[in-house]
Amino acid sequence: MATPAPAGEEDAFSRYRSPLVSRYASPDMAFNFSERKKFGTWRRLWLYLAQAEKSLGLPITDEQIQEMEANLDNIDFKMAAEEEKRLRHDVMAHVHTFAHCCPKAAGIIHLGATSCYVGDNTDLIVLRDGLDLLLPKLARVISRLADFAEKYANLPTLGFTHYQPAQLTTVGKRCALWIQDLCMDLHNLERAQDELRFRGVKGTTGTQASFLQLFEGDHDKVEELDRLVTAMAGFKRAYIVTGQTYSRKVDIDVLSVLASLGASIHKICTDIRLLANLKEIEEPFEKEQIGSSAMAYKRNPMRSERCCSLARHLMTLILDPLQTASVQWFERTLDDSANRRISLAEAFLTADIILSTLQNISEGLVVYPKVIARRIQQELPFMSTENIIMAMVKAGGNRQDCHEKIRVLSQQAAAVVKQEGGDNDLIARIRADPYFSPIHDQLETLLEPTSFTGRASQQVTRFLKEEVYPVLTPYQSKMGVKMELAL
Secondary structure, eight states: OOOOOOTTOOOGGGSOOOHIIIIISOHHHHHHTSHHHHHHHHHHHHHHHHHHHHHTTOSOOHHHHHHHHHTTTOOOHHHHHHHHHHHSOHHHHHHHHHHHHOTTTGGGTTTTOOHHHHHHHHHHHHHHHHHHHHHHHHHHHHHHHHHHHHHTTTOEEEEEETTEEEEEEEHHHHHHHHHHHHHHHHHHHHHHHHHOOBOOSOOSSSSOHHHHHHTTTOHHHHHHHHHHHHHHTTOSOBOSOOSSSOOTHHHHHHHHHHHHHHHHHHHHHHHHHHHHHHTSEEOOOOTTOOSOSSOTTOOOOHHHHHHHHHHHHHHHTTHHHHHHHHTOOTTOOGGGHHHHHHHHHHHHHHHHHHHHHHHHHHTSOEEOHHHHHHHHHHHHHHHTHHHHHHHHHHTTOOHHHHHHHHHHHHHHHHHHHHHSOOOOOHHHHHHHOGGGGGGGGGHHHHTOGGGGSTTHHHHHHHHIIIIIHHHHGGGGGGTTOOOOOOO
């Protein structure tokens, strides 16, 4: 049994580290939820507040503003931790830490504000910036899959309903179904980001009473303060009404979109795993990659399995904001805080990981047309029976007589497949039966797989042209990034 490191000798490997950050997530997304981003944003929000208050007539000097500007990223994390341990309050700990390096501005830092001024507004900035990171990644996945769908738009493949052989489709058409789901997710992420608002400058219970007092009852100045800070933070709008916090239904909206994305990716990667078992399509497999420590021949779909595993976690996270929003008593209660520290970050980190992994998969999908063709030939004879009956009727045959002949021969062929493990020999039986001699020369045409795929290829072409490429246009400059797989 492993033993912990001696006291004073702990290193990064002696404490639990979330694999979402240590193993998988991109540096950009990990930074977005970092302490440095969080507390650096707090300081910027204090600066915005002071600048706006000064512009509206409060006695704040240029020197105080300049001092704050010079120390935005000069964060003494050790001091802040000691202050929080002493005060049991994270925001006041950072007010004191900021004031320590800004002694001239100490008296006006956080002036009129409540903790949620920095806490909630920072969360909204982080959500917005997180969506900024996810959107081009999702667009790239759609772009890669669109290339795949276009390339294989005409390749017939056996369709499945209930995971039983059904009518033929094409490899590209099946991929188009994946893309359609992801396009819905792209639209929903864009909508969620567009509808995000800033909490703004609202005070302790959202009434702006402290700011009204600062501006001696001037309502216009209080509204202008809210507008100025909102604009400085890069938002077009702020919520007009809040409690101490912004409505926790905002978190529901954002995480529900991410959970829905998780469902889409789980479905796509499950399909790829099933196709890998059928040996029709495989995810990329590197030259020195090992599929199994015991079975050297194995090529496990580990990337798709990772996506499914993490997507399952992403889908469950929607329960956190649902429950949090439902128990926010009156203007707020603090039992949201610890939960949101975990659930919001994990949702974005997880979405980031599965999009990166799916991009890697989509850039290296391998198709095996001969395996696909062989499986079609195993099932196509049964599917072609209606076409054969119609051809016989056109040649002068009786439909009922032909149907009975086909029924008997089909059952005989099915017995060979199921009871003897042989190949489907229905067509050979039809060729050997004199009854079908009027259409023997048509059988090859009647069995051409492309005649069973309907308008699949045309649907793919129209879908990509009308519904996919237009939504990718805003992300065109970021399409060239190739994704290497994480650990």
